Amino acid sequence: GEDVEQSLFLSVREGDSSVINCTYTDSSSTYLYWYKQEPGAGLQLLTYIFSNMDMKQDQRLTVLLNKKDKHLSLRIADTQTGDSAIYFCAEGGFSGGYNKLIFGAGTRLAVHP
Amino acid sequence: DTAVSQTPKYLVTQMGNDKSIKCEQNLGHDTMYWYKQDSKKFLKIMFSYNNKELIINETVPNRFSPKSPDKAHLNLHINSLELGDSAVYFCASSPKETKRGETQYFGPGTRLLVL
Numbered sequence: 063g064e065d066v067e068q069s070l071f072l073s074v075r076e077g078d079s080s081v082i083n084c085t086y087t088d089s090s091s092t093y094l095y096w097y098k099q100e101p102g103a104g105l106q107l108l109t110y111i112f113s114n115m116d117m118k119q120d121q122r123l124t125v126l127l128n129k130k131d132k133h134l135s136l137r138i139a140d141t142q143t144g145d146s147a148i149y150f151c152a153e154g155g156f157s158g159g160y161n162k163l164i165f166g167a168g169t170r171l172a173v174h175p
Numbered sequence: 176d177t178a179v180s181q182t183p184k185y186l187v188t189q190m191g192n193d194k195s196i197k198c199e200q201n202l203g204h205d206t207m208y209w210y211k212q213d214s215k216k217f218l219k220i221m222f223s224y225n226n227k228e229l230i231i232n233e234t235v236p237n238r239f240s241p242k243s244p245d246k247a248h249l250n251l252h253i254n255s256l257e258l259g260d261s262a263v264y265f266c267a268s269s270p271k272e273t274k275r276g277e278t279q280y281f282g283p284g285t286r287l288l289v290l
Contacts, residue, residue, distance in 0.1 A: 093278070095278070097281075099216075103283065103284075104265060104281050104282055104283040104284045105218075105265060105267075105281040105284075106281075107278060107279075107280065107281075110278060148216055150218065162208070162220050162223060162231055163220065163279055164220075165217075165218040165219070167215070167216065167217050168216045168217075168218070
């Protein structure tokens with residue numbers, strides 16, 4: 063079945079790099095996503111990667127995809143207090159021929175001075 | 176220039192009541208979704224509509240009934256509210272339903288508290 067797993071918590075010091083990891087089960091997923099949810103707010107699409115790519119970089123964000131191991135990671139360089147949020151990994155799944163997202167439980171990133 | 180909007184933002188109600196949550200998208204997308212986020216922040220799809228037609232219905236009690244008057248709107252009506260319905264409900268939309276992995280854009284969420 064479809065499943066996405068993430069570690070629940072990550073604490074980093076301001077200025078350090080953060081790495082959030084995710085594993086998924088559906089090897090046929092075409093896209094994999096990272097969403098950010100700030101306290102009391104909705105989901106914001108941060109970035110996504112197509113399954114035929116190994117890496118995607120977007121300013122401070124680097125996404126690495128190991129398709130063989132079904133492992134996705136999000137690296138945030140120079141982490142700031144404003145990066146404190148919950149980060150959701152999601153795979154683009156299918157249900158009856160139609161698109162749906164399967165989310166992980168979210169990783170709570172805490173950035174401290 | 177809000178892309179996906181939901182009303183109300185907060186909803187506090189008594190057990191047994193019937194309530195509706197509304198969602199609208201001005202992105203011209205064909206597909207809309209309802210997700211439920213529980214108290215542990217776990218996010219799971221409930222329904223998906225493509226151009227007013229129901230295409231995904233996950234295991235959701237039939238007290239929940241989505242309605243799509245047009246492809247820009249997807250409302251969620253909940254009958255006989257229960258304590259366990261307390262959650263944040265997110266609406267989302269995407270351009271096409273059949274293109275695998277199409278990016279979904281989320282609304283701000285409706286925080287429902289059933290007392």
